[in-house]
Amino acid sequence: MSALHIRREAAQNALNTLLKQPLATLMTIFALAIVLALPVGLFAALNNLQQLLGQWRDQAQISLFIHQDATEQDIQQLQKQLQGSTGVVNVRYVGKEAALKTFEKNAGMTAAIKILGENPLPASFIVELNPLSESPAALQAQVQKWARQPGVASAQSDLHWVARLQAILALGKRAVWILAIMLAVGAILVMGNTIRLHIAQRRDEIDIASLVGATRAFIRRPFLYQGLIQGAIAGILAWIIIAITIAILQGPVDRLATLYGTRFQLLGLTGLEGLILIIISAILGWLGSRLAVGQHLDHTFS
Amino acid sequence: MIEFINVTKHYPGRHHVLRELNLKLPTGQMALLTGPSGAGKSTLLKLLLRLEDVSHGTLMVNGVDVSTLKKRHIPAYRRRIGVVFQDHKLLMDRDVFNNVALTLQVSGVSGKQIQSRVRAALEKVGLGNRIHNLPATLSGGEQQRVGIARAIVHTPEILLADEPTGNLDGSLSTEILDLFRDFHQHGTTVLVATHDQSQVERLGLPVFHLEQGMLQNSKEKSA
Ligand SMILES: Nc1ncnc2c1ncn2[C@@H]1O[C@H](COP(=O)(O)OP(=O)(O)OP(=O)(O)O)[C@@H](O)[C@H]1O
Ligand SMILES: [Mg+2]
Secondary structure, rough: OOHHHHHHHHHHHHHHHHHHHHHHHHHHHHHHHHHHHHHHHHHHHHHHHHHOOOOHHHHEEEEEEEOOOHHHHHHHHHHHHHHHHOOOEEEEEEHHHHHHHHHHHHHHOOOHHHOOOOOOOOOOOEEEEOOOOHHHHHHHHHHHHHHHHOOOOEEOOOOHHHHHHHHHHHHHHHHHHHHHHHHHHHHHHHHHHHHHHHHOOOHHHHHHHOOOOOHHOOOHHHHHHHHHHHHHHHHHHHHHHHHHHHHHHHHHHHHHHHHOOOOOOOOOHHHHOOOOHHHHHHHHHHHHHHHHHHHHHHOOOO | OEEEEEEEEEOOOOOOEEEEEEEEOOOEEEEEEOOOOOOOOHHHHHHOOOOOOOEEEEEEOOEEEEHOHHHHHHHHHOOOOEEEOOOOOOOOOHHHHHHOOOHHOOOOOOHHHHHHHHHHHHOOOOOOOOOOOHHOOOOOOHHHHHHHHHHHOOOOOOEEOOOOOOOOOOOHHHHHHHHHHHHHHHHEEEEEEOOHHHHHHHHHEEEEEEEOEOOOOOHHHHO
């Protein structure tokens, strides 16, 4: 019963039905595509935001002050350890002399220092972190670990900003997920309603097929394929909508980035992500028609 | 063999439509089902197709207990039966060929086989030259013959017809009923519900006469 040619005929049947009413088919596909493009577009936007914030590494900067008695070896070992740690983007060594120079320049207290006769400022490592690489707690734990290393006198860090940033991003992600789930349900209902109308239009055909011994699977199959096909096409269309949106936004983003003296390339969907979008969309279409078929085929006299 | 054993049928919230019905139609036989309007003729045929469930009793068809047949086995069972209706139940947006082909498509017959078998069935009912017509372009008698071709294209074991000549005039009725008799002479079990008293007399076939859901034994004679 499930020979290949039966599936092929069902697919042909589904395609014919869709092509017979091109306007209705297109409207359904566009509606689905928009419903899908919205959450996926927001995911892409969050992804870009994350990318951008990850570049604000000077916002998550940690100073490790070196002990006066630290040996050259201690310092070198520490530097190696810092560079090898997760989330570390850059490690900069600031020697006593350099620290003094900066201090003098910034504070203008040359006279006061001169009176002391000796340079009281410690050497330090400035560690720049990607603020999104780890949870704030994990980053904090890492900083504390560094502070206990031989040669380290103390650590100074302000990770409140990181915690706040991550909390906001987590909130954004959660909100987009909720929206995505609601819109997925919406997509299923749109498809379900479309298929319901198709079923109503083809009531006679369904009844007669059932009368001459068609199985439920046989009757259902063309409708399921209709949902699958429309869902997949809607997925492709949603991908295109997102790509066009990103292309349109890249210009203004370039101008904005130039004002801040940086460059920023907006990220679209990767090939794999696009493929997943199409598959999910096809599955939603299938689920929608499955829902309609499950409800409305049972009213047949079989 | 069709065998009703103490079959009772009532629709939800209604009196019995068929009452303790006992009826036997041996394999290869043809019989007519008569009775006044509302007697339960269509209901009896619907039970045979499992379009309706038996309320009480047992209905056996060629070794299958139709009264307890599981839902998922109904399609396969229906493919062993052919059925013709008074109103043809043709699909008006499909040509004659595709109307008849439907019976074979649902059983997964391949396209090539469908071509030859549909043509053969249409030849049998005398519509070999109307293969690509739409039903609306055919006369009532021709439409009914398309319905018959659809019912016999898969060479069913049993052929059922519910007033197949109800809309046709005398000579057309004769043609159609003679077609059924042909199939019966080729070994198919045939049961035809009809109002048409003149045809009943002309054919001289066994008759099951229903009144208020009960069989009038007097006319059951030779069946
Ligand atoms: N689906 C149904 N629900 C409730 N009652 C029904 C249903 N179908 C038929 N009946 C009732 O069952 C009785 C028998 O109907 P049936 O159609 O079997 O009669 P019939 O002998 O075929 O009549 P006719 O010669 O007019 O076609 C009638 O009283 C009818 O109203
Ligand atoms: Mg009737």
